[in-house]
Amino acid sequence: MTPADLVAAITAALAAIPETSDLQVDVRVERPKNRDHGDWATNVALASAKRAGLPPRELASKVVAILQTYEGIEALEIAGPGFINISLAAQAQGQIAQSIVTAGSTYGQIEALTGTNINLEFISANPTGPLHLGHTRWAAVGDAMARVLAAAGAVVDREFYINDRGVQMDKFGMSLEARARGAEPPEGGYQGEYIVELAQRIVAAEPGIVELPEDERWVAFREAGYALQLQQQKDVLDHFRTHFDVWYSERTLHSSGAVDRGMVKLRSQGHVYEADGAVWLRTTDFDDDKDRVLIKADGELTYFASDTAYYVDKRARGFDICVYLLGADHHGYVNRLRAVAACAGDDPNFNIEILIGQLVKMYKGGEEVRLSKRSGAMITLEDLVDEVGVDAARYTLIRYPADSPLMMDLDLLVQRTNDNPVFYVQYAHARISSVLRNAADLGIDWRQAAFDPGLLTHEREGALLGVLAEFPRIIATAAELREPHRVCRYLEEVATAYHKFYDSCRVLPRGEEQVEPLHIARLWLCAATRQVIANGLDLCGVSAPERM
Secondary structure (H helix, E strand, O other): OOHHHHHHHHHHHHHHOOOOOOOOOOOOOEOOOOHHHOOEEEOHHHHHHHHHOOOHHHHHHHHHHHHOOOOOEEEEEEEOOOEEEEEEOHHHHHHHHHHHHHHHHHOOOOOOOOOOEEEEEOOOOOOOOOOEHHHHHHHHHHHHHHHHHHHOOOEEEEEEEEOOOOHHHHHHHHHHHHHHOOOOOOOOOOOOHHHHHHHHHHHHHOHHHHHOOHHHHHHHHHHHHHHHHHHHHHHHHHHOOOOOOEEEEHHHHHHOOHHHHHHHHHHHOOOEEEEOOEEEEOHHHHOOOOOEEEEOOOOOEOHHHHHHHHHHHHHHOOOOEEEEEEOHHHOOHHHHHHHHHHHOOOOOOOOEEEEEOOOEEEEEOOEEEOOEOOOEOOOEHHHHHHHHOHHHHHHHHHHOOOOOOEEEEHHHHOOOOOOOHHHHHHHHHHHHHHHHHHHHHOOOOOOOOOOOHHHOOOHHHHHHHHHHHOHHHHHHHHHHHOOOHHHHHHHHHHHHHHHHHHHHOOOOOOOOOOOOHHHHHHHHHHHHHHHHHHHHHHHOOOOOOOOO
């Protein structure tokens, strides 16, 4: 009996009680901290009593009277002011293992967001240099968030907004052109060995570029450098297992007429006005600290005009929710983007979400690693992967809430010990894989043997089954709160529960022992645990090795 089965049973019980039959109740079950209180607990009577017009314990009694008729529920207890503690029969709880193995890679997936189309935009770096450590955090967290949202039933498009228009692109072209001539980049230009290398590659591919007139030459370098640098970003992200569905060019935003369409949309909502020769958006109507200029007095579009048009364009493409993952220096964008959604006639509490990620620092030998010689004053995604590998980098970046600063200990992340969280989780998967291989070597075909879930009565078996049953709820919470780090912390809990089970419960027969039904039942539990770990690691974009 899974938590979902219990929720369905409690929901049906409420529907059968006259005082609650017409109420919309959010039924939840949770694992009690003290297992002496049962396998699961619900506060549904406390949460519904006032609306039902009943004392909580009286309502709890009515729910319990109905739940007692369900097969698989062994005991029910009303505790405190109206909590209901539920103990499952071993047969019902053990059945979870078979349900997990049968569901395979789909176990944990839910339908909470079915029918919701989400645009998830993250990284969105300028195509003027390598992806740095700040981008790297969103490359991992953004991709994991997309996977979690999809597991919760949403249709998710990962989008990278290419900032390929404006002054920074011109400075990039001028810097490349200068380096090709052996000169220093202009003031405010781009530094780093990568600029020299890019310039050399461009000249090698197009020797005639250096003979162009000066006003054409830097533009040609800009476009050639743009193509090479964007491809480099794509290649690095592919290696990092972060793949985008849409690469959206800012240039295209303007050339396609999206900016004009966005302006028409905003004007139709009545929040655009003119003052001092400029065109403004009255964002102060929706909690922004000041109104924003869309078109300057000289007729030039502001960058904010691109921001507004981009949001309107996303909504026009059919996305219900537009999620922006922005860096630590973008706090000022939160209210203005929410105001844009409101000015466009949308609900800023539903149609748009802005998440801010905090800074990442790397430490090695107890000292902060400050910069990469190749790229100038930054640490790149490639630097991090070179140091610790894709798995350790992704898992560590995802493991912590994105809105809190992160300090990465590079020495720890290459250790093959239980102190290294990614190793700890991957080792549990590899350990179980070894057990299942050994079972096969002994000729034990546990899948075809009779499985008696009622044999899984040991305390450690019950604890592990309870943790495994929590996976769908973990996905639901991680998706609802946009917090994929919850998956990592859960996987560590699964690994701990498995190791305790394995140390207390012998899985395979020894020597001349016959294969008993208990061995089979425990192999099913091992396989279920391995499946949950594999599914969870996949949500993080981290591999699940079978040998370590």
